[in-house]
Each structure stands twice: as structure tokens, then as C-alpha cells.
Amino acid sequence: MEFGFWDMIQILGALAFFVYGMKIMSDGIQRAAGSQLRNILRSMTKNRFLGVFTGFLITALLQSSSATTVMTVSFVNAGLLSLVESAGVMMGANIGTTITGWLVSILGFKVKLAHYSIPIFAVAVPMVFAGKGKIKYWGEFMIGFAILFLGLSYLKGAVPDLKGNPEVLDFLAGFTGWGIGSRIIFVLIGALVTVIVQSSSAAMAITLTMCAQGWLPFDVAAAMILGENIGTTITAELASLVGNTHAKRSARIHSMFNIIGVSWMVILLPLFLPVLAKFTQSMGMGDPYSAAGMPIGLSAFHTAFNLLNVILLLGFVPFLVKVAIWSVPMGTDDDDNEGKLKFIGGGIRTPELATIELQKEVGHFGEITARMSNFAKTLINSTDAKEQKKMLKKLKKYEKITDRLEIEITEYMTKLSNQEITSKTSLRLRSILNICNDLERIGDIYFQISKAIERKIEEKNYFLPEQRENINKMIDMVDHAFAIMVKNLNTPRYDNVTKNEAVIAEKAINEMRDKLRKENNSKIGTEDYNSKTAMIYNNLFSSLEKVGDHIINVSEAVVGEI
Secondary structure (H helix, E strand, O other), X not given: OOOOHHXXXXXXXXXXXXXXXXXXXXXXXXXXXXXXXXXXXXXXXXXXXXXXXXXXXXXXXXXXXXXXXXXXXXXXXXXXXXXXXXXXXXXXXXXXXXXXXXXXXXXXXXXXXXXXHHHHHHHHHHXXXXXXXXXXXXXXXXXXXXXXHHHHHHHHHHOOOHHHOOHHHHHHHOOOOOOHHHHHXXXXXXXXXXXXXXXXXXXXXXXXXXXXXXXXXXHHHHHHHHHHHHHOHHHHHHHHOOOOHHHHHHHHHHHHHHHHHHHHHHHHHHXXXXXXXXXXXXXXXXXXXXXXXXXXXXXXXXXXXXXXXXXXXXXXXXXXXXXXXXXXXXXXXXXXXXXXOOOOOOOOOOHHXXXXXXXXXXXXXXXXXXXXXXXXXXXXXXXOHHHHHHHHHHHHHHHHHHHHHHHHHHHHHHHHHOOOOOHHHHXXXXXXXXXXXXXXXXXXXXXXXXXXXXXXXXXXXXXXXXXXXXXXXXXXXXXXXXXXXXXXXOOOXXXXXXXXXXXXXXXXXXXXXXXXXXXXXXXXXXXXXXXHHHHHHHHHHHHHHHHHHHHHHXXXXXXXXX
């Protein structure tokens, strides 16, 4: 039997079906339980041992170690996990991803699960169309599950039996006589396959299917699975490219952990596999060196390898962290660069898992905007021309920064909104959108204040001591309101925020504005009270009151009043 172009298309189509099913399955459970997964990741990583269990649990639920590692990198990026905590989670994710192999080898090869896919559709599709909220997303999860195993069934049918292609073994035989060199070659092949399909689970499905059809010997397949462990680290490394230094270090720990583990196992593979074969046969799982028993044997190998690697390297986590810090030094493009997004990048995931980074990003946005108050105060009180010019440039620069941040955050949210969103997440995204709008308006107001002060300086108009003192008092009140706003924005759970403090601060600013306006109006036209200066003075305290309005709007958006 000839293996031609059409057969290759059949394999690629079946593989695409498998990957698509896995994506729908993973996305469905993330939408159904996204907030709970975030809470688990935040609360169950107090030490590296709990971190391992957390990583295992989340990956077993999501059926995607890539989703867990990308989520972990983003949490490190957002400052919610330390490098040590993230290391434990990623180690656990490596164990959790072996569950996929067991599902595929037991249900995919031992049980004709494809026969049950149509009944699963019969239950799941009505849930998607008739259900609301979580019922709908659990329906999507079930549809993904059915599609995944339909894809696996088609993949088994698309890969021809070895009896029709005996030359395959002759081809492989040419690469199997070089000892450790052969094992390294097949490790690289496994890594390459994983990088190409961007899913270690899909790569494993290919490997298990080829084994079931008799294409691969047990030792070759085991080496390819080791390579798939290395290939999956590429996802975390790519996710970290748009993150800060800490995110890059977290991804580097994941890469080192997998590469070190694969390195020692490649050396011990000829000794380890016979021991594993005896164990699987004693447990009634069959002979892994036979085509029938190989899928189960490979799943057992994958689990045993990752468990042993975690046990061996868990105690060396502090050392891995030190090496990661050394290999990814702080650079000029570090996360302290003002005016750049710190916590979100180009990678788009489900909205439920992206909101935490968005909340951190608007907290960063709020801190940047609050700095403008200090620049304005320095400009108003300074008599040094050089310092005045410097503050004018600073305020102009920061106004552009606030414009850019609003645009970039809004564009990211627009990409998120193209996906299905739960009602709670939709409310949170609308809140964040309103927050960005108010923070950008604050930047505009401070730029207008700077232009008013610039005209005052050029026209040589001077504030009276009492005017300057009143403006400084009002700026201090605005700074207090800013401090409350920034605290609210940086609260991890917006549900825990109340606006009481913010309301009191805004009310005080309004009362101060009313008082100053009344005093200013009563003095206009009197002797020694310059009318031009009075107009600038009125402009300043009115503008500061407008800043206070936008500050309270931010806190109202945080508590969900939109």
C-alpha cells in the first residue's frame, strides 16, 4: 500500500480535529470555572509542595499543561506568584499533563469512545443552545471531549498499519544503532513535533497512535515522549517574551526543569525501560514492548518519569531560581520603564483568565496618572525657570503616556471581547474600560493645567500667598484621593472594595472648590486683586475638582457601578 499526499492530508485533518477538540474542551472549563482556577492558583501555592499539587490539579482539569504554564507565567508577571511558587506549579503541571496520555491510551485505544461521541453531542448541544452561564460552558467542554476522541479515532484510521508499510522499520533501523546518539535524535524529533503542533498532548496522541499501529519500537517512542517534554517548554518561553523579567525567569525555570530531567533519563533509558516493563506486566497492563501494550506502557513511562523528576528536583528549586535570575538579568527594558504595559502583552487567552492581568495593568496606569499631581504641584510652586521647563515637559510626556496606555489596554480588551464572555467577566471588562477612560481624562486635565501655568509664567502673573496656599491644600486633598484610588485599583479582588473612603475624599474636594470659588468671586474687582491671576486661579481649583470627579469615578467602576 502506497502512502501518498492524500493519506498525509487525512492524518493532518484528524490531528487538527483532535487539537480543536482539546481547545474547545480547555476553553469550556476555563470559562465555566475560570475564577475558581485563579483562586486555587493564588491560594494553594504557599509552598513548593502545595504548588506541585496545584499545578497537577489545574492541568488535570484543563487537560493542557500549556494553559497552566502560561497562566503561571502571567501570574508571576503580575506579581501574584513568586519564582519559587511558580516552580512548584510548573512541576505539578508536568505530572498533570500525563493524565492526557492515560485518557488517550485507555479510552482512545481500549474503549471505542468514538461510538459514544454522538450521544455526548446529543446531550451537550442542547446545553450550549439552551443553557446560560456555566451550563453552556460545561456543554462546550463536553463537545470538546467528544470531538477530541472523534479526532483520535480518525487519526487511528488515517495512520496505515505497519503490515502495508514494512519499509518504515527499515528506515527507523538506520537510526537505532548509535546508542545514546540515537536516543538524542528521537528526543529532538519529539521536541520538533511538539513545537510544530504547539501541543504536547497532540504530539503524544501522534506517538501513541504510531505505536498502536506498530510503527515505533518502545524505546524510540519513549525517547520521543521525552522530547515532547522539552517541546512543551516553548509555549511558556513564548508567553514570557511579552512579559517582564520575572515572567521570563519563571519560563526559564520550567525549561531548565524539563531539560535536566530529560538529560538524566536519556542516559538511564536502557536500564529504566526493562524495569518499567516488568512492573507494567506484573500489574496486568500488558507488555509495553508489544504494539497492544505499548500505549499503556508509554503512559506509565511518562507518569513515572515526571514523578521521579519532581521528586529529584523539588529540593533544588532555590538553586534553579538562582540560575534563572543569573541567566535572565535585569535589563534596560525592565518592567520599571515608565509608560509601557507591564502585565499584559500580545498573547490572548480566555477573558476569565486575562482579567487579573488587566486589573494589575490599570493599577499601574493609576500609579502613573497619580504622579502627574506631584509634577503639577512642583510646577505651581517653583520659581526656577529650568525646573519649570522640566515639569512642563514631564506633564506633556505623561499626557501622551496616558493616551497610549488607554489605547493599548482598550485594544487588548477588544481582542478579548471577540471571544465568548461570562456575564460577570463582561461586567468587569466594562468597569476596566471606564477606569481607563477616566484615567486618560485625568491626564488631559493635568496637561491643560500645565498650559494654564505656562501662560501665567509667560505673562508674568503671580499668585498671592493665600492663593498659592489654597491651591497647595487642594492638591494635597487630591493626592489623598489618588492614594485611595490606587489602593482600590491594586486590591486583588475588586469584590472586596468599598467606595466609602473615596466618597469622603471627593466630598471634601468639592467643598474646598465651592469655598475657593466663593472667596475668589467676592474679591474680583477689589484693589490689589489681579483679575487675570484670579481667572487662572479659578481655572486651577476648578480643574483639580474635575480631577477629583474622575478619581471617584474610578473607585465607583472598581466596585461595579458603571
